[in-house]
Amino acid sequence: MKRPRIADHSSERRLKRERAFGNAATCLVCLAVFLCGTKAGMLYDRMPATEMRAWLDAVAAPLSAVLVSLALLLWAVTDSRSAALRLDWHGVAGLTAVILVAWSALRVIGTPNLLSGLVALGLLALAVGIAVIVGAASRSPWVLASVLLGLLAVGLLLSVIGLREYLMEWRVGNPGWRVFAGFAVPNFLAGLFVTVLPVSAALFLSVRDRLSTLAVGFLLVLQTLTMLLTQSRLGVAALVIGGIAFLAGAVWSGALKGTVARRAWVLSVVIVAAGIVGAGPVVRRLQASKDQSYSARFRVMTWQGARRIVTERPLLGTGTGSFDTVYPRYSIVGYTQHAHNSFLQWACDTGLPGLIFLVLGIVAACIVGMSALRAPLREDWPLGDERLLTAGLLAGVVGAMAHNVFDSDLYVPANAVVLAATCGSLVALGRRASIAGGHSAKGRSLIIPRVLWAPLTAIVGLTLLVGAGRLFLARTRTVSAANALASQDVIGALDAFGSAARLNPLDPEPHLAMAAIHDRLNEADPARAELLRAVRVAPGGKTYYRLGRYLISAGEPAEAVKYLEKAREADPHRLRALLALADAYRASGRSEDADRVYREMIVLHQGPVGQIRAVPEVPDWEYGIAYAAIAETRINSRHHAEAVPMLQSAENVLGELWRVRNDTLVRLRVPEEAMREAVARYEWVLTQLPPCLRRTGANREADEAQRRLQEFREEHARETGAASGETP
16 A cells, blocks of 8 residues: 655745745846836946936936845845756856956956946946846746836837937927937937847737737837937947847747748838838938048047057956046047947956956857747747747847947946846746756756855845945935035035935045035135045046136135146046146246147147047037137237137137037036136137237138127127026
């Protein structure tokens, strides 16, 4: 007689508990991907303290990191399994992710900007944590499907925001507007759509019922229109590359037949129709050969400067997150905050080993996912055909890799987390295919006991939680301070900025903001103290420049020269710092040194730095001030013939700014104080040019210059009267 089988109820309860907590961790990750993907489109460590912004926009990235750190802690505490590191591509993907984080953490040591290094490391840990947790979600198909739906939700919300933004600009007569949707630049938004659009296309082909097909088709139209309205030429090119990869994967999987093939034709018609509707701005931008030439030449020359960094520091790089600090000393064109190439910038920061680990991890995830292309269909999958979704995810990664060759998308939290979720989904689908095919136990494995991996994961989670939590609180206080400042609550603003500085002691921005407040209140000693704290916290071009400007206004030009020279050394092309240095020299009685600085600026303007700019739509008005200063020196010495070409060059530069002064992009990038200074100097140039021309016998040119002066004054009077509510 057989003995009755006794069920192990404790093991069954433990398994259910682990699965529940694992699903909860993945849900936290889904929320983080949605939040970060829609609200964290700015570069990772840039938040000027006095800049007004919505609270969620300011805290999206650190809040997402908090959610992922909680997910890592849940995973480490509740999962009782040992980790099996197999000698296959799945093992390579996991191992390179761990090594990449460890190597980047080591390269934070010695980085010239510790805050940027730690924030960049936190962003990497956030992305890797998302990829790892999503990759481990293969046991629960519904949870994994929720990750994919989260990616589609990111695309949907950004499409709605972007199209609303475009319609608002179109209504005020600006049909050439490039959509931002909260991102730092439209190119980054395009890079995100390059990753998400193929997944949407795959879901359109994969879903079964008609209502879902119509809903996803409508989503595809919205995303395609928004993608085109970014007017990113390279984004469209990368999307085409991703589309070719999607077609190849779908054909190879064998899923592109029957009803799916007919839907593919419908998909082609939908995309072409949306492209025809939204292609106008892209075509107009392609026809703008000047802007196109600017963009291509600027990227190539930026890569040349970045390559010099890699050549000098090939093994160790300059430190995690250090590109923005180090690159100005190597640049041969105008200022840029990123290298316009994620892989090149990562090599600059972490050396060639860091680049190898990064690329190898992404490639390994793709290879793991490719095994799901030919996997048998499983009835437990809720979103149609897994093979098509796998092809869409692969196409998203391929397109993103192509786009990252031309833009530093991986340094944008939104793009980084979306790509990480995509790679993690590929790993999860590959694991499901491996289990379905009975290959999960093949090959040699290195078993890592829970007693080793769980504490390490918990340490990473706790570290990320503490760091992201402090940054979250600091940015919350910074938003409160900016709001208080806008409502004229000076005491509240100082208190909130002080709290932000204590919560994030490596950030100079609260100190700079408090210094500006104390300066407006004529509190000299506190203003100087805050500026000195900012310099100690983050010695660099910006903090040296701000301290130097303050010392000039405080009547200490000789001391200002010392700090402004340091600002020029840190960033030789920081135009505002060069103008301030010339002012300090003049105030110190060193006119020849001031003229030398102005002449250096003119040389910069006539070379690649001045002629090839990151944003050609916004003129660098500082060069006009330099031309005008040299002209003023020539006029004072009665060398009017020599002053004329300087005045004409100043008029060209400052006049260009005057003509585009009302453009939205110009208003965003040129502060009101700088605009007032440039306009006042422009009027001075127009006033001086006619008499100088007459003294050289150019009477006809003088009459034309006088006419331009009169037109400017009339236009300026109308604007001034309209702003004050008076009739000119």
